[in-house]
Amino acid sequence: MNIRVAHLYPDLLNIYADRGNIAVLKARAxxxxxxFDVHAITLGDTIDPSAFDLYYLGGGQDREQQIVAPDLSRHAATLRSAFDDGAVFLAVCGGYQLLGRGYRDSSGRELPGAGVLPLETVAGERRLIGDVLLTCDWAGGSTLAGFENHAGRTLLDAGALPLGTVVAGYGNDGESGAxxxxxGRAYGTYLHGPLLPRNPWFAxxxxxxxxxxxxxxxxxxxPLDDALERAAHDVAAARARSRGGR
Amino acid sequence: MQSITRARNGLPARSASPGASPAHTLALVGSLRSLLLPAEAAAFRTLGTISRATGRGGGTTLPGKLLWRVDRGAIAAIARRFTNGVALVSATNGKTTTAAMATDILEQLGPVLANPGGANLTSGVSSSLLAPSRATRAVLEVDEAALPPIADAVVPRVICLGNLFRDQLDRYGELEHVANRWKRVVEASTATLVVNADDPRLAALARGRERAVLFGVDDPRHALPGLQHAVDSVYCTSCGTPYAYTAIYSGHLGDYACPNCGEARPPLDIAACEIELRGLEGSSFTIRTHADDVRVELAVPGLYNVYNAVAAAALAIASGATLANVAAGLSRFTAAWGRFERIPIGDRQALILLIKNPAGANEAVRTLVSGGAPRTAVIALNDEIADGRDVSWIWDVDFEPLAEHLDHLVATGTRAEELALRFAHGGLDRARITVEHDLELAFDRGLAETASGGELVVMPTYTAMLELRGLAAKRGGLPAYWEATT
Structure with a gap:
């Protein structure tokens, strides 16, 4: 089968090696x-919601997010209809924030989001930086190991589900443990590193x-031979346990 | 030995006895302020000697660490000894090399004080200033994040800014953040600003500034076919529109113009042109100024070293050097510490290319491949603070041209598996990748595959490079790092 992928703003949202996530999905498909057919969608482009099975949004610095946000919000209704139709979304870091309803950045600027994920984000004083380890009870206790670096504090709506529970690290806000x-099929996370090479079950x-x-x-x-992936995961997980969240 | 032991007990990091607490030591040292400056400098220097004598490491930063904490005013006073001024060099990539090249040029005018051994934080810079010296000028390499406090303390006569790439985001924060801090440094300083006009963010710092020298590369034959992956700063600093480039030389460095508001690369005061790259051997090029030009022969390879050389030339000219000094100084230059450095190991040698961020690693790969790609490489990825704890940057490096030619990759360092995965996804068969956490075993594995008289390519991150040099020293190939002169 052919998986049609929309990589949103790859020229602007690519700060944390997002192409590693795309490379892993492609190789495993x-x-x-x-x-695995990847289309780059960038500023000024149109999106046909029936044309894609998977949408990817990567991370960006404040300046890039400011450029992307108004353009992305043009597509809000389109992306929500793609979501309702069962398309898959993966959004990392800055992309995660913008897939929510909005982000108030460190300069106080309100950036509109696409409103696919039930959450909002406000920049905090201190950046939350370090290795992270999560457990995902909904996935039989599988773990995700990564690295986080964000000023945003993300607050999930009441009843909204986190991707995982923080074992070590900060997570959405450094307090809730989420x-x-x-x-549905939309996933957002602060974990980069990139996320998928060492967490193949999630890919x-x-x-x-x-x-x-x-x-x-x-x-x-x-199943694939994931010996190297598992070893990389275990090293990253041990890193998070020994020094995450500091 | 007794005095060494006593002094060692007084070192802040190791202090154990209540009679010599860190606070006590600092108070004691602080009272030295009332003494004459040379005596003070000598006292702090002694601590460095003791540190080396006790084998606690280079001792390159200990005295400065104390002086910085105790008396910052003394640093300004010491810096004023340099009657021909202090020049600061910062950049994401190439600051060590640029500073070393500028030193080689300016030494023709008289002795120059430098900060070797990568001692480029506040403590290292102040320690370097304390070194006994007849120098009338200083050229100091400064860490990007340490530039604001150091510029404030030493009041430089020249500030040379080479480039700004994304680098260790966990440590430096976002690029914009570093750029804004540099902007404040430049605005608060009366120094002559020497900046890379090919870097839009840096060129913007010179706009409207009277004492500014703009350097860059002017030879479209060496332009890249397009933008590399994950470039920054390709959006107009004035209006946010993507720049149109007539030539891209490295990352976002090049000849750009904004199609919307017209902001463009400013005219170059000092340009490198007519560039001939000679693989891994070096390059030759012309340095052109408004007045004249000179042909330069350089023994270190790659376009990025041409950038370092033209930056060093601009700094030196802004400090009073002639074009003849520039050509002579650069022709003497050999690799700075770990940057395309060749280290003999028995009857073989290791070619060490430090990698630390995407832009620098891309240039290392580009230069390596242009000189005939190696069949075997040892690549060491550590994730200590000095390397960047976040290893995701390896995915932003275009390793593919290297992977394509490799028969065998030895992946090593604390995050060897991540590196192995990067190459596996970069097209290298997993059967051709060996994961070996232990750096020494990995190094030997690579050497075993290197023919007698041959050269092994080793690409380490920063702390892996230190470890590697330690290994080479143990085997008799190298002096310890605090004894190295470049």
Whole structure:
């Protein structure tokens, strides 16, 4: 099958090696005999919500977010209809903030969001920087290891679900113990590093949901040799345990 | 030995005995302020000697660390000894090399004080100023984040800013943040500003400034075919429109113009042109000023070293050097510490290329491949504070042209697996990648595959480079780092 991917603003939202996430999704799709067709969508482009199975938004610095936000908000209704139709979203860091309802940045500027995720973000005084480890009870206790670096404090709406529980690190706001957000097939997180190379189970979850969007039925993915991935995860997880959240 | 032990007990980091608490030591040292300056300097210097004698490391920063904390005014007074002024050099990439090149040029005018060994934070810079010296001028390499306090303390006559790339975001914060701090430094200073006109953010600092020298590269034959991955600063600093480039030389450095508001690269006061790159051997080029030009032969390779050389030339000219001094100084220059440095190991040698951020690593890869790509490489990725704890930057490096030619990658360092994954996703077969956490074993593995008389390419991050140099020193190839002169 062919997975059609919209990579939103790759020229502006790419601060934390976002192409690593795309490379991993592509390689793991191709290893199972599927194709992974990435389209770059940037300032001024139009989006056909029926044309994509997976949307990716990466991280950006304040200046890039200021440039992206007004353009992205033009697509708010389009992206929400793609979400309602079951398309998959992965948004990291700055992209995560902008996939919520909005972000008030460190200069006090209000940036509009796409409103796909049920959350809001306000920049805090101190940046939250360091290694992070999460457990995802909804995924059988699987863990995600990454790195976070954000000024934003993200507040989930009442009843909204986090992506994981912080074992070590700061997470959404450094207080609640929640990290990220999962809402239907839309996932947002502060974890970069990049996220997917060392957390292949999550990459496969995104791929199987995207394939389900393509075909309308559940799709099983054959296991791959992930020895290197697991070793990388374990080193990162140990890092988070020994020095995360400081 | 007794005096060493006593003094060592008084060192702040190691102090244990209540009679010599850090506060006590600092108070004692502070009272030295009432003594004559040379005596004060000598007292602080002694601490550095003791630090080296006790083998606690280079001792390059200890005296300065104390002086910085105790008496910042004394630093200004010491800096004033340099009758021909202090020049500060900062940049994301190339500051060590640029400062070393500028020193080689300016030494023809008389002795120059420098800060070797990468001692570029407040403590290292103040320690360097304390060194006994007949120098009448100083050229100091300064960490990007340390530029504001150091510029404030030493009152430089020249500030040379080479480039600003994304680098260790966990440590420096966002690029915009560093740029804004530099802007405040420049606005508060009367120094001659020497900046890279090819870097839009830096060129903007010189706008409307009377004492500014703009340097850059002017040779479109060496332009890249397009923007590299993950470039910064390609949006107009005035209106936010993407720049149109007539030539991109490295990252976002090049000849740009804004199609909307017309902001463009300013005219170059000092340009490198007619550039001939000779693979890994070096380059030759012409340095052109408004008045004259000179041909330069450089023994370190790559376009990025041409950038370092033209920055050094601009700094030196702003400090009184002639074009003849520039050509002579640059022709003498050999690699700075760990930057394309060749270290003999028995009958082989290691070619060490420090990597620390995407822009610098891209240039290292580009230069390596242009000189005939290696078949084996040892790449060491550590994640200590000095390396950047966040290793995601390796995904922003275009390693593919290197991966394409490798028969074997030895991935090492604390985050060896991440590096291995990067190359696996960059097209290198996993069977061709060895993960070996131990740097010494990894290094030996690479050497074993290097023919007698051959050269092994090693790309370490900062702390891995220190470790590697330690290994080389242990095997007799190198002096300890505080003894190295460049």
């Amino acid at each position: 191709e290893a199972r005999g599927h194709t 990290e990220g957000c999962r809402h 496969d979850l995104l791929l199987s949901e995207a394939l389900e969007h393509v075909s309308g039925r559940a799709v099983e993915l054959a």
